[in-house]
Amino acid sequence: MRAFWKGACALALAAMGVGMAHAAKPAPSAWDQDRVLGRGVNIIGYDPLWKDFRQGHFKTYHFFKIRQAGFTTVRIVLQSFEHMDKHNQLPQKWIDTLDWAVNGATHAGLNVIVDEHDYNLCSENPDACHDKLIAFWRQVGHHLRKRNSNVMFELLNEPHGPLDAAKWNATLRELIPIVRRDNPTRTLVIGPTQWNSLHQIDTLELPENDRHIIVTFHYYDPMRFTHQGASWVPAFANVSGVTCCTAEERAKIDSDFDQVSAWSKAHDRPILLGEFGAREGGDMASRVAWTSAVARSAERHEFAWTYWQFDGDFIVWDMKKDDWVRPILGALIPGKG
Template structure:
């Protein structure tokens, strides 16, 4: 079972046609030497721990600029609004992660030219986020075919390196203390390359980071491993030779539990529902008796035998914590969560609480997946997004007020810092005593 789920399948999403473009300076377009680091730039690198205080607790704004087949002006302007961002801030989050599909901005004929129309929408969104006193991770979040081309096509790697240079130059105008650049979401090179996926991704990621760093010398970059941002991929990664890089973890273990009832990771999971978290033989037997597909029964049975609990989660994350100590690097969990449709609310609460508390114990910031979608904190009910107070409790947030029913109708979605972080967590605990 573990071999089956060492990889997560990404959704293959519809691409939009790139039309109007904006021309960037010749330093990008004509391959002239990029700007060099200055003493001021190096001084910025010394403030990494302070920057990471912006990433202690956050949430993903999925299905806005990625994972959708509809990128109309009306939808981009209304999918996430001022009310949503004010709610997120009021709940106690200090940052968001914004998945962005590069296809919206990319002109493959000239990767240095970015789509001006979508850049305007992105700038509006970023300003809205920052104006609500939220930091933001800009996450390059392409579909599967894009990642497969990176895995297999050197020419495409060169194109996307050039694209990232232009994109980074555009984003470099935003405050480097509050805007972070994530190289690529879930590279999944092991899915496309049976041999040497680690070496290939190390090379590709360094190519992309070199381009980003050339045109955004002050911004912190988020890197990851060759597979799906999981622990094993990070453990096999050669750390980047750049002191202003942190590492992105996705934690969905055990995936048979977190993704039960879904079909995009593996079709057999869609047959499994209401599987409990923790050791409960009676509940497991009841769930097993209701599964109609034998292969799904086998998956669920294997999960029940593993007896997941907080100690097991802690043991998994401890291996990564040891890696961070060995290499003197930092990790942020930029995704974790469990499906809201087929996971019992009490089990979802317990798993979320355990993962969140273990991440904090190891001084790793976290970003919940997601605000609205299949794992949502604020699912849509009768045209209104309603915040789940139980999930807020599991996250141990400190809302500025009781914000559990934002009065807003919205379109339906298509789907750590070292010592400083320890001080903040300690203060939160003291405030509750």
């Protein structure tokens, strides 16, 4: 009997040790998370479902279509400010829709980047943005605090204009600790000012001891090609017929990404190419060539990427046909076109 209890105690202690080891398992590093993100796509930023879920274009099955095509991540684009009440509180129905999106993505086997996308208000009037941005992350950060590590937070899309490097860094010094209260090791995605420009990446001031951060940048160069005919960009609204991609243009993409890669290595920060795309104003052959060149260069440089965007414009999914835009899909995921 004494031998039995001695053995039982040993087994119990061993089990406790395994349990403690499991509980103490370290959070994945930002570098590991970046590799997990892989190839992704931006979704539902302009979908009616945020105002009336019944009117939504995006359905639950689209998450599975995205995963089956070979994507591993969705960046959920959130324009939350217009839904807040006078106290900057988000309504329960909006939270429910966010939960539907996160659940749908994770159940389909996708990683999630929760992206606060009210960049225009925040950039045009940083003071008016401040309280709303803080309120958003207090609420959403707390609400999602128990989610697995494959749910990541992007603090703000494309700061620019008056929200310059000095103001953006000051905002981050306040915002990051607020998010960290409920999410001490969750991976954050943070980009530089001037529309997440790669040329501003060296202006970022991130907490040196916080290594759970992925740095993001966006890439649409040359804009005259990628944004030709875009009504919201006056300089290119009447531009048409611009083609791509010459050997020199491809080399420029590689050169730009070399610059980002050098910064990444110097600062030990992994990189996400959070947006890239060429809108429908260009001819399909050129759009395919550019999209493929950017995606492959990002992969050679070991950047995760998320294409802009699933539907709306710059599309990879045609809602009317309920099917992939095959040439663009093939440029993103070789063999899937």
